[in-house]
Amino acid sequence: MACKATSSTIGHLWTRDQVPAWQQDNPYILTGYRGANYSYRKALASLGYLHNQTGNIFTHLFAVPALVVLAVLVNHGRHISTDAVDRLILAIFVIGASTCFLLSTCFHTFSCHSAPVEQLWVRADFLGSIIITAATFLAGEYYFFFCEHIRMGIHMATVSLSVLAVTVLLTPRLQGPNYRTLRLICFCLLGVSGFVPMVDSLAHYGWNHSKRYSIVYYLVEMLLEVLGAVTYGCRLPERLAPGRFDIWGHSHQFFHIFTAAAALVHVAGLANAARNTQSFARCATGL
Numbered sequence: 001m002a003c004k005a006t007s008s009t010i011g012h013l014w015t016r017d018q019v020p021a022w023q024q025d026n027p028y029i030l031t032g033y034r035g036a037n038y039s040y041r042k043a044l045a046s047l048g049y050l051h052n053q054t055g056n057i058f059t060h061l062f063a064v065p066a067l068v069v070l071a072v073l074v075n076h077g078r079h080i081s082t083d084a085v086d087r088l089i090l091a092i093f094v095i096g097a098s099t100c101f102l103l104s105t106c107f108h109t110f111s112c113h114s115a116p117v118e119q120l121w122v123r124a125d126f127l128g129s130i131i132i133t134a135a136t137f138l139a140g141e142y143y144f145f146f147c148e149h150i151r152m153g154i155h156m157a158t159v160s161l162s163v164l165a166v167t168v169l170l171t172p173r174l175q176g177p178n179y180r181t182l183r184l185i186c187f188c189l190l191g192v193s194g195f196v197p198m199v200d201s202l203a204h205y206g207w208n209h210s211k212r213y214s215i216v217y218y219l220v221e222m223l224l225e226v227l228g229a230v231t232y233g234c235r236l237p238e239r240l241a242p243g244r245f246d247i248w249g250h251s252h253q254f255f256h257i258f259t260a261a262a263a264l265v266h267v268a269g270l271a272n273a274a275r276n277t278q279s280f281a282r283c284a285t286g287l
Helices: 002-008 040-048 054-076 084-110 115-144 149-169 177-192 195-205 207-212 215-234 251-279
Strands: none
Touching (some): 054 084, 054 251, 115 251, 195 207
């Protein structure tokens, strides 16, 4: 098979019809495939040359230091309080998001190894997405319902939806292109459930309170995530010009950029919420 030739050739790229079926996920990306190389060393070597996964690898790899730097800046620049709980909440999100981005980077790096290894890392990638979603919910809901522990606990229980997501997304027989729509729907439902505490905050406390505790940041974050999901789900822009965006500018890269931007917005939102938690005697005034 032509795809086996890459096992002894580093840097050689193949067309879509030359690689095995498990690598043919996107019908609109026609060239730039690494093929199956059956080697972690050769997969790592692909970091040194351009292929159709290069952008996917580095968009999330670079997102990690960007996230850490922003967290350090808000943590030490008087944008966040010295309260240990506030710092813990920020740390939970940064660790969760960084884990997601690093697992994604590993998946896109090692996806050319072999079918079993590709499936192993795709499940790790899905797990990372669930981790960042859970971290996002926990961090955001803490500030919305800072003074109402029962209400906070009820909303944090929505993280249990992650169990369903794990079941669907990590089941081996539900992997592959045939179940791509099911996986996307599962991600979207998990993400949309994040609107529930925001709606409750608006109904229970009103706009001013919700704005004070960063609802605007979280709405921008969700808009970015929705744009990323739509772009990825519709395979835009490569659907409009197959072959033109094989290396740069295809939908998966935009999906990564949107999710990374959303994570940065979330960090800024947490800093704003923490600052306002210290500035306003919310519990004492019964807001």
